[in-house]
Amino acid sequence: MTSNDRGTRLAGQVALVVGGGRGIGAAVVETLARNGARVVAADTDRLPSAYNHYRSTAVTGYAEARELAVRLAAEGMAVTAAEVDATDEDAVRRLYQGVADGPGRLDTVVNAFGVTHVSPVERMELAEFRHVVSGNLDGVFLSSREALPLLRASGGGSIVNFSSVSGRSGFAKVAHYCAAKFGVVGFTAALAQEVAKENIRVNAVCPGMVRTGMWDYLLSEFVRPGETEDECWERMRAMVPQREFQTPEDIADLVLYLAAAPRVTGQAISVDGGMTAP
Template sequence: MSLQGKVALVTGGGTGIGKGVVAALARAGAQIAIAAVDFVDSSANQYGTKHIGGYMAAQKLAGELQAQGVEVIVIDANITKTADMDQAVRTTVERFGKLDILVNVAGLITCKQVVDLTEDDWDSVVDTNAKGTFVANKAVLPQMKKQGGGRIINFTSIAGKTGYPGLAHYCASKFAVIGFTNALAKELVKDNITVNAVAPGIVATEMWVNLRKAWALPGETEEESYKRCVTSMIPQGVDQTPEDMAKAVLFFIDNPCVTGQTLNVDGGCS
């Protein structure tokens, strides 16, 4: 499909799934704004530090794409902060003249039993994944309504449909994304704005660096832990890739009659 003349804003677009989405949008001809941050408010995340390096990674990716002739900018914006995301939309429109697509990928995870969860653990993950989805989605609506339409694609997870031990706070945040996506889609059916979500299975991103450590059995290496999780949780027996997720994003962009849906890209596990 061709996205020539289309403008996309991608949150968390410098690494992992977001990087794969940005690459796919670029190949399709879109102009792209990447919203990312180097620092977050809490170290309760998969990186174990407040310095997550997202903005720096996005700048590196943007440089590579610009060298290929892609029109792409990077915006320092935290999806949990309304002022940041409102400014990200303004900057995108000032640079490219419009905004057609939001792909909301940014997210955080930690792995702890509920009895051990702190309020900081909960707030860091739920604020980013659930509140961040609300903030980012709301920020683009005035511009999309003004233009007469748009596409919003949020990222949830298989953990947004099934609970997993040690991930109660993450599951809560990703269940919330599915409900929010479906409700917002119904609010916007008369505005030519579709709202859908992608639910990845197991993708070898930084999140799974964290999980393979947390879920390793006694005497098991991290790589063995990861392979066991893939083979036991994914019926196809293989993990998924950022490119797989990007294909789902392109499907939603290309289908004006599909809205309010969550598409599992998970090898059959849900």
């Protein structure tokens, strides 16, 4: 899809993308908007802990969501920005109340946020474990819970949660991240069972190696002594059977499919170039 392509697949629908300010989340916002949805891009400028790939509590998610909304609105798309820390229960409630008071309906929720941090288990602090798990899993629960009444009132809809290849396979030095992302897959499958008869579908996407800020951080942690960054990237690329990294747009295309697929629920689908193939 080019920057000028527009579709009507989601015309008349409202989508909320939590974590929509940057990276894959921003690509999801743009893809849904270009397919006719009215989109709320929610993100935060402050995280509760520095145990993350930004190495700071100060981030720019909400600021970038505002910039994205302005850019897409200038092209005629219905995109607005909202501020939320997905791990803050009151903030998540306010976010969904804003959707109820504003657009007044909800058809698709995408929980596209996540943080990672590198540490071997033997040196990992309990606080680090808890913050990384919370940063990836608590918000999926809170956002999904608050979404259900609005989706039900709209006659059904789609929840898409972000897991990872680390939710399908274990990787050294990110055990807390793997635990959380495996948890997202389990939560997704269980919730799908609960709400299937209400025409609410719940699925997970499992991105592979996408060259966003998170993977830039991981590269800096996993580069070997004497190895250049380019050599490290090539070593990473060799882990992918297709020998190509995925793009934010690759993941966004799957989210678009899941937003509209009426008979797909309870699935965790990888977009990873074959990394987690059986």
